[in-house]
Amino acid sequence: MRKIILAMLAILMLTVAGCGGEKKVDDGKLKIVTSFYPMYLHTINIVGEIDGVEVVNLTKPQTGCLHDYQLTTEDMKTLETADIFIVNGAGMENFLDKVIESQKNLKIVDASKSDEIFLIKDGEEINPHVWMSVTYAMAQVREIQRQLCELDPAHAEIYKQNTLNYMNTLSDLRDEMHLALDNLPNKDIVTFHEAFPYFATEFKLNIAGVIEREPGTEPTPQELTDTIKIVNELPVKVLFTEPQYSPKAAETIARETGAKIFTLDPITTGESKIENKNDYLNKMRQNMNTLLEALQ
Numbered sequence: 001m002r003k004i005i006l007a008m009l010a011i012l013m014l015t016v017a018g019c020g021g022e023k024k025v026d027d028g029k030l031k032i033v034t035s036f037y038p039m040y041l042h043t044i045n046i047v048g049e050i051d052g053v054e055v056v057n058l059t060k061p062q063t064g065c066l067h068d069y070q071l072t073t074e075d076m077k078t079l080e081t082a083d084i085f086i087v088n089g090a091g092m093e094n095f096l097d098k099v100i101e102s103q104k105n106l107k108i109v110d111a112s113k114s115d116e117i118f119l120i121k122d123g124e125e126i127n128p129h130v131w132m133s134v135t136y137a138m139a140q141v142r143e144i145q146r147q148l149c150e151l152d153p154a155h156a157e158i159y160k161q162n163t164l165n166y167m168n169t170l171s172d173l174r175d176e177m178h179l180a181l182d183n184l185p186n187k188d189i190v191t192f193h194e195a196f197p198y199f200a201t202e203f204k205l206n207i208a209g210v211i212e213r214e215p216g217t218e219p220t221p222q223e224l225t226d227t228i229k230i231v232n233e234l235p236v237k238v239l240f241t242e243p244q245y246s247p248k249a250a251e252t253i254a255r256e257t258g259a260k261i262f263t264l265d266p267i268t269t270g271e272s273k274i275e276n277k278n279d280y281l282n283k284m285r286q287n288m289n290t291l292l293e294a295l296q
């Protein structure tokens with residue numbers, strides 16, 4: 001009996017502590033939360049390592065794109081202790097309204113708010129995969145920096161300097177990719193989900209087909225037939241899957257058409273740690289090399 005009472009007391013105390021912890025305590029520290037991996041990578045390069053500024057990524061390393069993502073209780077707790085929430089915007093974070101509604105003091109930084117970004121529409125819907133254009137990734141970095149400097153003027157000089165350095169490496173990457181990809185003999189690609197329109201626009205690739213229109217949902221038999229027809233008409237039969245999704249449908253199409261399968265990475269998964277801060281650059285170069293191999 002005594003044990004039970006003690007256990008109940010412990011639970012009660014935990015609950016009370018939990019409630020206290022949910023309130024944002026002003027500890028003099030700045031907590032920046034990013035919505036998913038590409039925003040984490042942008043932000044960690046802008047912020048670097050500053051005492052008293054913490055950058056945390058909200059979603060787990062394997063989450064990938066946030067289409068249909070449901071916020072967990074743990075996510076809500078993370079946001080309750082945050083000062084700034086950095087999002088991709090353009091509709092990627094479909095839970096954003098809910099966050100704005102429930103976290104009145106949280107400052108939201110929308111990376112796609114930049115005047116330099118022209119959003120692409122798929123039918124009625126805005127395509128949110130803005131960071132896949134290197135030029136637009138640079139615009140997002142500039143936009144995050146601008147808004148961060150306003151929200152945290154104390155560290156503005158550091159943010160500006162870090163951004164300058166990062167923008168130089170992004171600009172080099174962009175030059176290197178244009179040099180490699182602009183004159184490819186073949187420009188037709190079939191991709192896995194709708195992650196590549198911005199990328200394709202930047203490098204003048206033509207997305208001839210998309211295997212899985214709804215990520216995580218297998219294509220219907222009709223959609224498969226349509227894609228097989230498209231692939232059969234391509235001069236170079238190549239399919240690009242993504243490491244985040246099952247290649248099952250692509251394998252079916254490859255069997256029917258003799259197409260070769262390659263992997264393009266939309267850079268949405270990875271461990272959120274400072275050591276990975278060059279992951280955008282590294283994975284974009286990997287994508288460049290894959291395209292060179294596939295389309296030469």
Ligand SMILES: [Zn+2]
Pocket residue numbers: 065066067129193194195215
């Ligand atoms: Zn996506």
